[in-house]
Amino acid sequence: MTTLTEAEAPPPLAPTAPEQKPPRKRGRFTPYWLLLPGILWLIVFFALPMIYQASTSVQQGSLEQGYKVTWHFATYWDAFSEYWPQFLRSVFYAAGATVLCLLLGYPLAYLIAFRAGRWRNLIMVLVIAPFFTSFLIRTLAWKTILADNGPVVHVLNSLHVLDVTNWLGWTAGDRVLATPLAVVCGLTYNFLPFMILPLYTSLERIDGRLHEAAGDLYARPWTTFRKVTFPLSMPGVVSGTLLTFIPAAGDYVNSELLGSTDTRMIGNVIQTQFLRILDYPTAAALSFILMAAILAMVTIYIRRSGTEDLV
Amino acid sequence: MTTPDNSGDVRLSGISKTYDNGFTAVQPLDLTVPQGSFFALLGASGCGKTTTLRMIAGLEEPTTGTVHLGDQEVTNLPPYKRPVNTVFQSYALFPHLDIFENVAFGLRRRGMKSVKKQVEEMLELVQLGEQARKKPHQLSGGQQQRVAVARALINHPKVLLLDEPLGALDLKLRRQMQLELKRIQTEVGITFVHVTHDQEEAMTMADTVAVMNAGRVEQLGSPTDLYENPNTTFVANFLGTSNLIEAEVDTKNGDDIVLKAGGGKLVLPKARCAAPTTAGGKVLVGIRPEKISLTHADDAGDIPEGRNRLTGRIADASFIGVSTQYVIDSPVCDELAVYVQNVERDGRLVPGADVVLHWSPAHTFGLDAAQDIDAGTEEEAAA
Numbered sequence: 040m041t042t043l044t045e046a047e048a049p050p051p052l053a054p055t056a057p058e059q060k061p062p063r064k065r066g067r068f069t070p071y072w073l074l075l076p077g078i079l080w081l082i083v084f085f086a087l088p089m090i091y092q093a094s095t096s097v098q099q100g101s102l103e104q105g106y107k108v109t110w111h112f113a114t115y116w117d118a119f120s121e122y123w124p125q126f127l128r129s130v131f132y133a134a135g136a137t138v139l140c141l142l143l144g145y146p147l148a149y150l151i152a153f154r155a156g157r158w159r160n161l162i163m164v165l166v167i168a169p170f171f172t173s174f175l176i177r178t179l180a181w182k183t184i185l186a187d188n189g190p191v192v193h194v195l196n197s198l199h200v201l202d203v204t205n206w207l208g209w210t211a212g213d214r215v216l217a218t219p220l221a222v223v224c225g226l227t228y229n230f231l232p233f234m235i236l237p238l239y240t241s242l243e244r245i246d247g248r249l250h251e252a253a254g255d256l257y258a259r260p261w262t263t264f265r266k267v268t269f270p271l272s273m274p275g276v277v278s279g280t281l282l283t284f285i286p287a288a289g290d291y292v293n294s295e296l297l298g299s300t301d302t303r304m305i306g307n308v309i310q311t312q313f314l315r316i317l318d319y320p321t322a323a324a325l326s327f328i329l330m331a332a333i334l335a336m337v338t339i340y341i342r343r344s345g346t347e348d349l350v
Numbered sequence: 351m352t353t354p355d356n357s358g359d360v361r362l363s364g365i366s367k368t369y370d371n372g373f374t375a376v377q378p379l380d381l382t383v384p385q386g387s388f389f390a391l392l393g394a395s396g397c398g399k400t401t402t403l404r405m406i407a408g409l410e411e412p413t414t415g416t417v418h419l420g421d422q423e424v425t426n427l428p429p430y431k432r433p434v435n436t437v438f439q440s441y442a443l444f445p446h447l448d449i450f451e452n453v454a455f456g457l458r459r460r461g462m463k464s465v466k467k468q469v470e471e472m473l474e475l476v477q478l479g480e481q482a483r484k485k486p487h488q489l490s491g492g493q494q495q496r497v498a499v500a501r502a503l504i505n506h507p508k509v510l511l512l513d514e515p516l517g518a519l520d521l522k523l524r525r526q527m528q529l530e531l532k533r534i535q536t537e538v539g540i541t542f543v544h545v546t547h548d549q550e551e552a553m554t555m556a557d558t559v560a561v562m563n564a565g566r567v568e569q570l571g572s573p574t575d576l577y578e579n580p581n582t583t584f585v586a587n588f589l590g591t592s593n594l595i596e597a598e599v600d601t602k603n604g605d606d607i608v609l610k611a612g613g614g615k616l617v618l619p620k621a622r623c624a625a626p627t628t629a630g631g632k633v634l635v636g637i638r639p640e641k642i643s644l645t646h647a648d649d650a651g652d653i654p655e656g657r658n659r660l661t662g663r664i665a666d667a668s669f670i671g672v673s674t675q676y677v678i679d680s681p682v683c684d685e686l687a688v689y690v691q692n693v694e695r696d697g698r699l700v701p702g703a704d705v706v707l708h709w710s711p712a713h714t715f716g717l718d719a720a721q722d723i724d725a726g727t728e729e730e731a732a733a
Contacts, residue, residue, distance in 0.1 A: 246442065248440070249442050249444060249445075251409050251429070251438070251442065252436070252438055252443075252444070253444075253455070254408075254409070254428065254429040254430050255408075255434075255435055255438075255502075256430075256435065256456035256459060256501070256502075256505070257430045257460050257505070258430055258455075266455075267444060267446075270446045271445070271446055
């Protein structure tokens with residue numbers, strides 16, 4: 040973390056006094072000097088690890104005999120054919136969490152942007168407040184909340200909600216913990232602020248007079264929302280869903296702490312491959328497949344949502 | 351019940367608006383805007399004119415009073431149920447919709463299926479047929495303004511409300527759009543209620559002007575009426591320029607009042623005095639700068655009898671082509687403004703020259719001296 044802040048901090052003031060005579064020659068390179076720390080940071084902490092991982096993914100060997108680059112691309116196919124259910128599960132869970140985040144986050148962001156008045160700052164702090172506690176601790180807390188003899192399960196059981204979720208396959212028996220529902224709930228909870236903040240930003244930017252104009256032109260409040268507010272908030276919806284979906288698809292903490300072996304996501308597989316089985320090539324290949332899949336999905340999504348001319 | 355000729359009347363009865371923070375934007379107000387008229391609410395910013403307009407539109411809830419459109423009471427109707435449309439200040443065009451869809455918005459909301467013909471006709475009316483598929487930000491300010499007008503007019507509202515619609519345009523375009531709006535209003539014949547702080551705009555466009563100040567209507571009338579017979583110093587100063595001279599009532603002489611100002615006497619027709627006149631009481635005598643003639647002091651004998659006169663010295667003269675504007679210091683009043691047409695210029699009328707100002711008593715008006723003499727002037731607005 041320290042590396043990040045140090046590297047991104049502006050470098051010591053470059054000698055660019057404007058009154059001096061030959062400012063042109065020196066000034067021309069100033070932008071590049073200013074970019075240098077960022078570029079170095081990207082090379083050291085992004086490009087080099089990527090190259091290293093890429094080379095790992097095409098190596099063969101074992102921990103005892105050492106690994107060698109043999110351009111063994113078959114690892115990719117082997118990894119995918121063995122772990123495609125986890126890939127699919129990751130996409131479903133992440134998509135489910137993203138939809139839940141949108142459904143929960145949109146009304147809240149709308150409230151903060153248009154209705155909160157003097158409570159606005161307080162609610163914003165409450166949205167961000169969970170970040171003051173560690174991600175792990177918060178996820179562990181959900182273990183207590185969803186515990187088998189806890190109040191949530193009790194209430195859901197007496198309302199027969201669990202019967203429905205059991206039928207849907209989201210829960211099993213009288214439990215919530217260690218089921219897909221728990222994992223998706225955990226993901227939703229953990230990534231909700233990443234949905235709310237961009238939504239709030241784009242809603243807050245909408246000119247209130249557009250709502251008045253829509254009302255003046257015979258649009259009822261709900262129509263105003265459908266035809267004016269929501270389309271104008273699309274940039275926030277797109278960035279919010281991306282900020283939720285991408286990290287959720289690669290997450291392993293929620294599945295690890297709130298799920299079971301039946302809810303393993305691709306993040307868990309990668310983690311196990313790297314740290315327990317020590318099969319580095321497979322782990323690296325899985326990482327690259329995940330990255331490529333997410334890139335492809337995101338590209339299609341952005342193209343189709345057509346938010347370019349909304350800025 | 352409803353006769354067709356008054357369905358576009360706007361009637362405000364005892365309407366007022368006090369905000370939650372205790373600020374009263376509009377004092378209880380009665381106002382009737384007759385069907386088919388071009389009505390302007392004129393005043394400086396913060397005078398309550400926009401709030402009044404928004405209460406007609408339904409965007410602001412009146413604290414007291416009622417709003418009628420024709421015979422229908424609309425006080426408690428939400429905006430989308432009122433047969434009025436608004437042209438917003440800075441237009442409020444929908445940035446995500448193209449020009450065609452912006453104009454079609456109101457029709458579509460009322461469930462009309464085939465809007466193409468109507469929208470195209472309306473875009474022709476405002477000369478934007480070519481721009482139908484562009485987005486608002488691709489148009490110039492004047493074009494956006496016309497889209498805003500088209501978007502409102504296409505719904506055939508009973509009343510069109512315009513909130514400083516020309517405020518964002520440059521001077522030349524403003525003049526052009528003023529004529530354009532006036533043309534459209536004559537063509538479609540619906541009631542226009544126009545809010546503006548530009549007195550020239552209000553006078554060129556409107557049939558009736560209501561001058562507002564501090565949440566009240568100071569005076570209501572036709573532009574000529576307001577200009578010639580202002581009732582308050584605010585109206586006298588806000589519409590054009592007025593010379594206001596403090597004077598004392600001397601005698602009453604039939605239909606005229608004779609006043610003492612400095613050493614001289616001024617005559618004011620009783621009918622043109624908006625103030626109570628008791629002998630010895632104070633009155634503000636008003637005269638418009640273009641009504642005053644200037645004669646060099648040497649020729650004072652040539653001035654016909656029966657005209658009001660004041661003596662003074664030219665402090666400043668600026669030549670502006672059609673006329674010359676003089677500033678004259680007189681013993682009774684500093685900085686009197688006089689506009690003289692450049693027909694026959696007297697070469698002796700230069701700064702420093704002693705002159706006699708004279709005008710027909712019929713052009714004099716009288717105001718209550720208890721008011722702030724500077725109300726509505728530009729200096730006051732800047733303060």
